[in-house]
Amino acid sequence: MPELPEVETTRRGIAPHIEGRRVTGVVLRRPDLRWPIPREVAELLPGQVVDSVDRRAKYLLLNTSAGTALLHLGMSGMLRVLPADTPIAKHDHVDIAFDTGSVLRFTDPRRFGALLWQMPGETHELLEGIGPEPLTDDFDGERMYQLSRGRTAPVKTFLMDNAVVVGVGNIYASEALFAAGIDPRRAAGKVSRERYLRLAQEVKRILALAINRGGTTLRDFLAPDGAPGYFFQELFAYGRAGEACKVCGTPIRVVTLGQRASFYCPHCQR
DNA sequence: CCTGGCCCCTGCAAGC
DNA sequence: TGCTTGCAGGGGCCAG
Numbered sequence: 001m002p003e004l005p006e007v008e009t010t011r012r013g014i015a016p017h018i019e020g021r022r023v024t025g026v027v028l029r030r031p032d033l034r035w036p037i038p039r040e041v042a043e044l045l046p047g048q049v050v051d052s053v054d055r056r057a058k059y060l061l062l063n064t065s066a067g068t069a070l071l072h073l074g075m076s077g078m079l080r081v082l083p084a085d086t087p088i089a090k091h092d093h094v095d096i097a098f099d100t101g102s103v104l105r106f107t108d109p110r111r112f113g114a115l116l117w118q119m120p121g122e123t124h125e126l127l128e129g130i131g132p133e134p135l136t137d138d139f140d141g142e143r144m145y146q147l148s149r150g151r152t153a154p155v156k157t158f159l160m161d162n163a164v165v166v167g168v169g170n171i172y173a174s175e176a177l178f179a180a181g182i183d184p185r186r187a188a189g190k191v192s193r194e195r196y197l198r199l200a201q202e203v204k205r206i207l208a209l210a211i212n213r214g215g216t217t218l219r220d221f222l223a224p225d226g227a228p229g230y231f232f233q234e235l236f237a238y239g240r241a242g243e244a245c246k247v248c249g250t251p252i253r254v255v256t257l258g259q260r261a262s263f264y265c266p267h268c269q270r
Numbered sequence: 271c272c273t274g275g276c277c278c279c280t281g282c283a284a285g286c
Numbered sequence: 287t288g289c290t291t292g293c294a295g296g297g298g299c300c301a302g
């Protein structure tokens with residue numbers, strides 16, 4: 001489900017309800033999601049005030065003085081702030097209750113999501129060594145160009161590599177390459193500096209625009225307030241196989257790259 | 271080091 | 287209608 005814009009939309013949705021609020025209890029309805037849920041979540045989080053809700057890559061970080069809860073939504077995860085007495089539904093795996101009478105409820109049918117813990121001053125090993133945030137100046141086309149030299153993997157796979165830049169998933173990789181006019185199958189090492197400069201610009205523009213639209217709802221993504229993401233209407237490539245390119249009318253094609261469906265216009269992208 | 275493939279899991283839609 | 291198959295927004299891990 002969620003790429004960076006959807007995770008950021010989720011962050012903005014939950015933050016006003018839980019920042020500055022005290023956790024009164026944690027309910028784990030199963031001991032694991034993708035990984036076992038560390039004991040610190042149940043032992044240290046209750047009683048803490050959530051000082052801030054941050055995002056790093058596709059992780060949400062609930063910061064407290066005792067440590068940070070890391071939440072990842074995987075493919076199908078969803079977070080909502082609900083009244084504490086809201087009935088439990090299937091796949092409602094975790095509740096974090098607050099002194100406001102609300103609970104932050106984590107729902108995730110496929111359980112590719114995660115709930116982890118990071119002690120104060122530490123960086124979780126999964127966050128070590130990952131690339132820059134795409135919407136900061138640490139990410140630019142020059143970086144992509146330098147890292148890509150000699151690489152034979154498709155440029156789309158390269159763009160989705162978390163060591164290169166974080167947060168760009170399957171939808172926005174296709175969209176950014178469309179906007180930059182680059183064929184997703186092209187070897188990363190054979191894309192020019194000039195084209196990487198353009199690609200980085202488009203990544204930034206598209207992610208910012210998608211956040212502005214509340215993300216992309218393909219089937220089930222809803223923001224914590226229940227709103228769908230409206231960027232779906234602005235997709236040029238993703239999910240449009242066989243449909244006419246919105247720019248030139250050529251049918252959009254789909255090809256599998258890195259075990260992921262990749263959509264492109266054979267006329268606009270070279 | 272880099273690359274491609276596999277796997278985790280459930281739900282849904284399409285095809286027979 | 288019901289069964290089977292394939293696919294889905296992520297990403298860690300492994301062998302080559």
